[in-house]
Each structure stands twice: as structure tokens, then as C-alpha cells.
Amino acid sequence: MFSKILVANRGEVAVRIIRACKEMGIETVAVYSEADRNSLPVALADERICIGGNAAAESYLNQKNIISAALATNAEAIHPGYGFLSENAGFAKLCEENGIVFIGPKSEVISAMGDKDTSRQLMQQVGVPVVPGTEVLKDVEEAKKYAKEIGYPLLVKATAGGGGKGIRVVAREEDLEDAFHTASREAESAFGNGEVFLEKYLTHVRHVEMQILADQQGNILCLGERDCSLQLNKQKVLEETPSPVMTEDIRRKMMDAAVLAAKAANYTNAGTVEFLLAPDGQFYFIEMNTRLQVEHPITEEISGVDIVKWQIRIACQVPLNMKQEDIRLQGHAIECRINARSTGRVDFLHIPGGGRVHFDTALMQDTVVVPFYDSMLGKLIVHANTREEAIRRMEASLCEMVIVGVETNIEEQLQLIRSKIFQKGNYDTLILDKILKKG
Structure with missing residues (x-):
């Protein structure tokens, strides 16, 4: 197992990775921009090193500085999180050339699956349906x-x-x-x-993705689907698992297609195969995300599998110790992305709690929300035995959450959770505007 990992990211995903490493007995190095000097991941890591100015191009996208930081601190591996360099084949290759393990798939796989034309042709060759x-x-x-x-x-x-x-x-x-x-x-x-x-252009479709784990010995697991249909400007707002319209027959076929896609790509580590699901039950491959997904925690909730820890183990050539029949998906989980609508200082913060409720975030009281990066402040995640119970738990948690000093989308998320359309599970990729306008 690695003794030290550099986390090439910021915010809540950096916190998530650092905590997983602590539980595995692995030391961590946090890289940070000048704007993030006083951030939570910097405080939690065993070592920390500044890699540049406020802008992402000067820091979190600065490949040379990140590699230099890893070499200077003797980090054996780099976890890229999501966003920034997580799907950058050139960065993965640079890690390989410098004797640093990139926690993700090989650079050539990232390159092939990151090109929609190449991945589309590959899926057609192996019989995975495409649009x-x-x-x-x-x-x-x-x-x-x-x-x-x-x-x-x-x-x-x-x-x-x-x-x-x-x-x-x-x-x-x-x-x-x-x-x-x-x-x-x-x-x-x-x-x-x-x-x-x-x-x-397919209308009235749902955006459904399948989470896979693939080790370096050729074993592949599928951890079920996430419904990511609720989007604004192609950006996901709320995700849930299982999908409220999924049947066992469609799930089995889609899981088989996801595993087939991963095999065709010679994929290793965690990845997500994304599909469009039509009202008639037909589904179509759209792309493969070769990284950890923002919404991975809801899959962890229902599967009991820690995806981040398995990313690290697989990168260390540890084989999966589970078979597909061992995976038992239990209950229902929902994630609401809490986004900033303004910048500024967080003057007061109250995070909801209770059984099977957590808020993945790097926010602390007096944290300054800066304009240089993604607007997501954190992810509110609930898990319950049924969808109805999960919806009530999410509504209660959103009502309890307080962030003062920065404008957020909490009220919009409440409106969404309370809408009849969402509660009936009768939505698609084009319906969010209607929900937020009409309730």
C-alpha cells in the first residue's frame, strides 16, 4: 500500500480523499492555491505545499508545479479527485513518466474514452447501443x-x-x-x-449512469445506477439512487452494457458509464467518465462499498475482494448539490445531522467563498429504507441547513424536493425549469 498520496484538488473532494487516506493509514500532501491557504483540506493534510496563485491555471491546472510538489514530498501517488486534471490524459502520462502512480485509469484509456467519437465507435463495435x-x-x-x-x-x-x-x-x-x-x-x-x-436529439429521456469498479486483474463490478436527470444548463443539481423508473430487467441489461463498455476500454479503477434512458425502456450509451463522480457518495450509501478507498487499492494493484453477486443495493439515497450564488465570508454555518444524513463540504465558519473555482459549497446526502422516507429526510435536512453570509440554492432545492413532479418520480432531463417555476 502507498505510504503517501498527494491530493491534486481542493474543497470537499480533497477533504473526502484525505479522510479516506487517514482511515487507511496513508499520509497525505495537500496542494493549494493562494486563495485556499486557510482551507480545511490544507489543515487536515499531513503536509501542504502552495502550487501557485488564485486562478486555476496558475495552481490546480499547473501540471509542472503539481508534479514538482509530489517529487519534493516523496509522494508515491496522486489522486486527482474530479474536475481540474482528473480526466487529463497528458497529466496522467506525466505522472507515469515521473514514476508517480496516477490514481485512475491509464493515460491512453482516458484519451480514448474522453473523445466522444472514439468511444462511440468502440461501443458500436462491441454491441453497446449508442444514440x-x-x-x-x-x-x-x-x-x-x-x-x-x-x-x-x-x-x-x-x-x-x-x-x-x-x-x-x-x-x-x-x-x-x-x-x-x-x-x-x-x-x-x-x-x-x-x-x-x-x-x-432524444426528448423525454432520463440521464442514468452506472458506477463501475475495475481492478488490474480483469475483474469488474457494477454498483448500480444513479439518476442524474435533474440538470440546469447541463449541470447536475440533484441525484438519486436507485432511479425511480428503473425496472429489474432494464437495470440488469444496463449493468451488463456498462461492464461490457469497461471491458472494451480495458478500463481500470473507478469509472462511470452514462446512458440516456428513453420512455420505452431503450437506453443508449453517451459517454464514459474516467474519474470519481461528484455524486459517488449515494452509491456508497446503498452499496456499502467505499469507492475512494477502492480507487487507492486498485491503483496499488490490490484485486477486488467482491464478486457481482456479493453486491446488495439497499435502500434509497439522494444528494442535493448546495451551490453558492454569491461570494463572501460565511458568517454562520449550521450543518444538519441525524441518522444517515451527512454534508460533504470544506466549509467552516469564516470561510471565504472566492470567485475563482466551481460554485459548489458541498453535497447534502441522505439515505433511508424507502424513497418516500429519503425525500422527507432530505426536506428536513434542507430546512435545518443554515449558511449565512453567502447566497445559496438551498431554497431552490427545497422547492424541487417538495414538487409533485419530483415526488412522483415523473421527471426527465428537460423538466427542472418547469419544477422551479411552478413548484
Whole structure:
């Protein structure tokens, strides 16, 4: 087992990784920007080292400084968390070249699965269903030709990146050219790759993802699904597991497809295979996230499997000690992302508690919320025996949570939890605006 791990991230995910390491007897190194000098992960780690200025490009995206910090502190491995460099194949390769273990899949796997065109073709080859669409397009004229075959509405999608960037919905032929160029420019700016392709735009679908763990001996486990359909601007707001519309038959087929996808990619470590689930029960592969997911705790709640600890063990070549039939998914878990709507100092903080309630966060009283990074302050997570009980527990917990000094989305989350649409489980990827407007 590793004796020391550098955590190349910040905020609640850095706290999560450091705590897992402490429980495993592993020393940790926290890297931090000037803005995070007084943060919780810096206080919790065994060692700490500043890697640059406030901006992410100067610090958490500064590959040279992070590698230098690992070498200077004799860290054997780097855990990238999520975001920042977690899906950067170049950084994973840089770790490998410097004799540092990257806690995640191999650089070539990150590269292949991070390219939507490459991953899409691979899934087609092994029989995993994909959304009807094209390969990478040469120009807008080729896009117009294929658009007539696919039919409107459709999506112009970047092959690289994620987070909703480089994606445009096109309802009419006359809008295609502008959408093509806009998506390409946005993708080039965000990911350094302006390549795009077309995909059929499916309506009234749910965004369902399957969590997998794959060791270096070829064993693969699927820990069930998470329903991530409730999104604003392609950003997830609330996740739950199991999905309220999932049947045992569809779950089994989707789990089999996720395992098949992982095998085809020669995948190791923790990963997530994402699907769109149509009302008729048909599902389609959309992408594979080659990292820890923000919403991983709800899977841990219902499966009893510590995903972060297994990431570390697998990176250390420890084989999985479970088989698929050993996995028992119990109860229902919900996660609400608590986001900042402003910057400023947290003057007062009260975190809800009670049985099977926790708030994953790096917030402390007097923490200054800065404008340089993602707006998420933490994740409120509840677990209960039934979905109805979990909903009531989440409502009570949201009512109890108090963050003074910074505007948040707590009231929006309450509105969502209390809405009839959510309580009936009758929602899809396009319905959140309707819920927040009408309740």
C-alpha cells in the first residue's frame, strides 16, 4: 500500500480523499492555491505545499508545479479527485513518466474514452447501443447532408470535454450552420479541440449512469445506477439512487452494457458509464467518465462499498475482494448539490445531522467563498429504507441547513424536493425549469 498520496484538488473532494487516506493509514500532501491557504483540506493534510496563485491555471491546472510538489514530498501517488486534471490524459502520462502512480485509469484509456467519437465507435463495435448519429464532421456542408438523414431536432456535439460545453440543440435546418460554428468555437476555446459531430436529439429521456469498479486483474463490478436527470444548463443539481423508473430487467441489461463498455476500454479503477434512458425502456450509451463522480457518495450509501478507498487499492494493484453477486443495493439515497450564488465570508454555518444524513463540504465558519473555482459549497446526502422516507429526510435536512453570509440554492432545492413532479418520480432531463417555476 502507498505510504503517501498527494491530493491534486481542493474543497470537499480533497477533504473526502484525505479522510479516506487517514482511515487507511496513508499520509497525505495537500496542494493549494493562494486563495485556499486557510482551507480545511490544507489543515487536515499531513503536509501542504502552495502550487501557485488564485486562478486555476496558475495552481490546480499547473501540471509542472503539481508534479514538482509530489517529487519534493516523496509522494508515491496522486489522486486527482474530479474536475481540474482528473480526466487529463497528458497529466496522467506525466505522472507515469515521473514514476508517480496516477490514481485512475491509464493515460491512453482516458484519451480514448474522453473523445466522444472514439468511444462511440468502440461501443458500436462491441454491441453497446449508442444514440443515432455521425462520426466527426469535416465541415458544415457535410453536417447539413447528414442532418437530413438523422432528422431534426438534433444535437451538434463536441467530441472532447463535457459539462455542457460545445453542445447545441438544433430544431430547424436554417439554424444548423450557426450552431455548428458556435459549438466548434466553444469547444476549441474550452478543450483545445473544435471537432464536432451530430447526434439525434432524444426528448423525454432520463440521464442514468452506472458506477463501475475495475481492478488490474480483469475483474469488474457494477454498483448500480444513479439518476442524474435533474440538470440546469447541463449541470447536475440533484441525484438519486436507485432511479425511480428503473425496472429489474432494464437495470440488469444496463449493468451488463456498462461492464461490457469497461471491458472494451480495458478500463481500470473507478469509472462511470452514462446512458440516456428513453420512455420505452431503450437506453443508449453517451459517454464514459474516467474519474470519481461528484455524486459517488449515494452509491456508497446503498452499496456499502467505499469507492475512494477502492480507487487507492486498485491503483496499488490490490484485486477486488467482491464478486457481482456479493453486491446488495439497499435502500434509497439522494444528494442535493448546495451551490453558492454569491461570494463572501460565511458568517454562520449550521450543518444538519441525524441518522444517515451527512454534508460533504470544506466549509467552516469564516470561510471565504472566492470567485475563482466551481460554485459548489458541498453535497447534502441522505439515505433511508424507502424513497418516500429519503425525500422527507432530505426536506428536513434542507430546512435545518443554515449558511449565512453567502447566497445559496438551498431554497431552490427545497422547492424541487417538495414538487409533485419530483415526488412522483415523473421527471426527465428537460423538466427542472418547469419544477422551479411552478413548484
